[in-house]
Every structure is written in structure tokens, then in C-alpha cells.
Amino acid sequence: MAQMKNCDFIIRIHDSEKKFATRSGTSVLSALMPTHGDDITAGCYSGGCGVCKIQVLSGRYATGVMSKVHVTDAEKKDGYCLACKTMPESDLIIRPLRKVPPKIGHRFGYLAR
Amino acid sequence: MSVRGVLRLGEMQIRVLDMxxxxxxxxxxxxxxxxxxxDDGLVYxxxxxxxxxxSIVLRESDSSGLDHLAFKVYNDATLDELEKGxxxxxxxxxxIEAGIYPKSGRRLKFTLPTGHEMHLYxxxxxxxxxxxxxxxxxLPDEGIVRGFRINxxxxxxxxxxxxxxxxKLFTEVFDFNFTERVCDPDGNELxxxxxxxxxAHDIAFGENPEPGLLHHASFRLENTQDHVHAADLIGKYSIPVEMNDRHGVTQVKTVYYFDPSGNRNEVFVDGYLYYPDSPLLTWTIDNLAHAAFSQSLRVPESFLGTYT
Structure with a gap:
């Protein structure tokens, strides 16, 4: 009987003990968000807004179309990408860039920093 | 109300990553x-x-965002008055001469204080x-009203x-009415x-350090059932959703979702009837949850932090 695999790849977060399992065909962002929302922020899920920018430090992956305002061609060569448009093709080690603005309350000064 | 002068948002040209x-x-x-x-590959x-x-023009580019927005005005004489203003x-x-923008009469083209290109025609x-x-x-023939059933x-x-x-430009020169605002603790409008x-609004402005960015383009639906229908299609096709809720500001029932290039779209229904003697409504930022999403009282961090 065919055994169902419970994951295809392991993604690790650089400088952290955190690691998580994901399946082929799921973007890094979609894989992280449900359980690792503290490490990454989701925005448009479509490669346009740039808040989920990461650097892949090791592993193979494919990327979809991403706004060059947020990932230049030069950056792309250095492993920078948007997690929403990054599909793992092996285990990965990633570094979230936290291009995340401060929490709304902090940004607009109605919550204590 | 007798609507003269500036009539409505008539056109947005949006940059997309993949046509x-x-x-x-x-x-x-x-x-x-x-x-x-x-001839340049723009799709209308x-x-x-x-x-x-x-009303919507798409241009393929390597970045997403807004090329320009354009309001239609009542007549040609209005353009002369507004140009002076x-x-x-x-x-x-x-x-801009007539015909430069396809199917369009002459235009006034200028840059808003927030850095956005705006036209009047x-x-x-x-x-x-x-x-x-x-x-x-x-009722139009079957198949004309389709998809999200956007009016x-x-x-x-x-x-x-x-x-x-x-x-200041919109209220003093374009004769718009200031309908609602969200203010910081010192009373400054955000x-x-x-x-x-x-x-309740034909355009909204937000204070942000980086110029020229788009928060969203919004489309009007006919009724609540169409709103549910649009939301069901958004789910069916796995279109990324930011919120499905009601705005306190303007009282519209909303769905925020993203196009495949990350440009935020909205479909909405409802909202109150505004007249020029309606009072200015003020929300304080500590009440942002009620101002922004009045049903769930949850404001996604992305909502006032990601733009294209």
C-alpha cells in the first residue's frame, strides 16, 4: 500500500531552531503563515507588495513573477525573493528580511512602543 | 443634488506583472x-x-502599481476653469491633445501633492x-452581467x-466635500x-512617506447577493483575500482582494447617501478597528502597510 508522505521538504529559518515541513507546490509564504506568522508578514500573496521578502541561503527553488521594485535582478542572483512567489524544490534555509512595517498601532502612535 | 464640475473617477491605469x-x-x-x-499592448x-x-487600463511592467488616475468632468469649459484653479x-x-489617450478628448495632466499622476477629461x-x-x-442580455457582476x-x-x-486641492479647487477622516491622537488627519x-467617497488619501502608491481600486456592486456571489468566486478561484467585512468609515460592505500582481482591489455594496450638508465624520485612530472593519474588529497588519 502506498504510504502517504506527510511532507516533501523541510524549510529552516536561519539563526533559529525553527523548521517546518511543506509540500511541493506550496509557496514558502503559504507554508509559513499558518504557524510562523511572527517570522514573516503576508501582504498581497501575488509578488507585488514586497513585505514577505526573504533570502534563500541554501536549497533549490523556483520563483514566479515578482515586482522588480522589491527584488532587483541583482538581488535575485543573491537568493533574494518574495516568499509568496518562491516554490521549494529541495529543503531550504531562509532568512526572512522582516521588511515588515511596525504594527499598525505603533505606526500611528496609539499603542505604546 | 445637481452634479456638475468633476463627475466621477473615470479611469485608472494599473501596472501588472503578467498580462x-x-x-x-x-x-x-x-x-x-x-x-x-x-498598439503599445495596453488592454482596456x-x-x-x-x-x-x-474605465480600467492595464499596462504590463516589471513593477505593479498605478500609472495614473483620471476623473471625468462635466464639459470642456469645466476643464478651463479647473486648469486655472x-x-x-x-x-x-x-x-494633452484629444486622441493621445485612446477614445478620449483633451486632458489636463498634473501631479498630485502625494506624487500620483492625475488627469481630468x-x-x-x-x-x-x-x-x-x-x-x-x-436588464441586459444574458452573459453581459458576469463574473463578480461589477457595475x-x-x-x-x-x-x-x-x-x-x-x-486641500480636492476640496478647494475641485469642489469635493470632505466626508470622513481618521485622526491621530493629536487630531492630525491620517x-x-x-x-x-x-x-461617501470618490477618492481617499492616506499619509505615507513614499509617494505615488496605490492602496486600492474599488468596484461597485448592485446588491448584497452579488457581494456574496463575488466573494464565493474569489474563494472558488483562490484569489488572495485580505478582508471580507464592513467599513465603519463610509459604511460599505467590502471584500478586499489582490490581483495577480499584488494590486489591491475592492468590491463593495451599500454605504450611506451623502449630501453636501452632511456633517464631517471623525474617527480616532485608537478606534481604528471599528473605523476599518466594523464586524470582525480585526485590522490585518497588511491593510495599512502594504501598497503597490
């Missing part, structure tokens, strides 16, 4: 009607109920809503520096909503 994906989104999914592709759309030739306000105006080819003007009936482009929300100067019609 094929964008055409599937705006055409097949949302149900806008593709009207033409010009209208919503079924709109009379003018197009804009120049007196201290903003340079470029005059009085003429655009009217193609109608398929029902004609003599004994038009009430028309309604408003946009743009962010940049000097948003209060946009407010988000501003203005109207040239009987709706």
Missing part, C-alpha cells in the same frame, strides 16, 4: 468587458453598466451599456506624503475621504 494573468483576473474572473488592446476594460468606452494652487498642468467615446437609449429596458469603477485610495495638500457625488 495574461491580469486579463484572466480582470476579464474572466471579475467579469469586466475587454474593449481593445492598443469597462464594467457592463458604464456608458464610456473604458490647479495652476493657482501651484501645480503645473500639462495639456470631459469627453470619452460612449459605447453604452448594451441596452441602448430608446426604450432601454432594465462600475467607483473610487480609489492612494497614499503618499502631503496627503493634506491633496485634501486618512481622508472626499466626495463629488452622493456617495
Amino acid at each position: 495574461a494573468a491580469a486579463k484572466q483576473h480582470y476579464g474572466t474572473r471579475m467579469g469586466l468587458h475587454e474593449m481593445m488592446t492598443d 476594460y469597462k464594467a457592463w453598466a458604464e456608458q464610456d468606452h473604458h 490647479i495652476i493657482d494652487f501651484g501645480i503645473a498642468v500639462e495639456k 470631459a469627453e470619452k467615446v460612449q459605447v453604452g451599456n448594451s441596452m441602448g437609449t430608446l426604450n432601454p429596458g432594465v 462600475g469603477l467607483d473610487h480609489c485610495f492612494i497614499v503618499g506624503p502631503n496627503a493634506k495638500q491633496n485634501l 486618512l481622508m475621504f472626499v466626495s463629488c457625488s452622493s456617495r
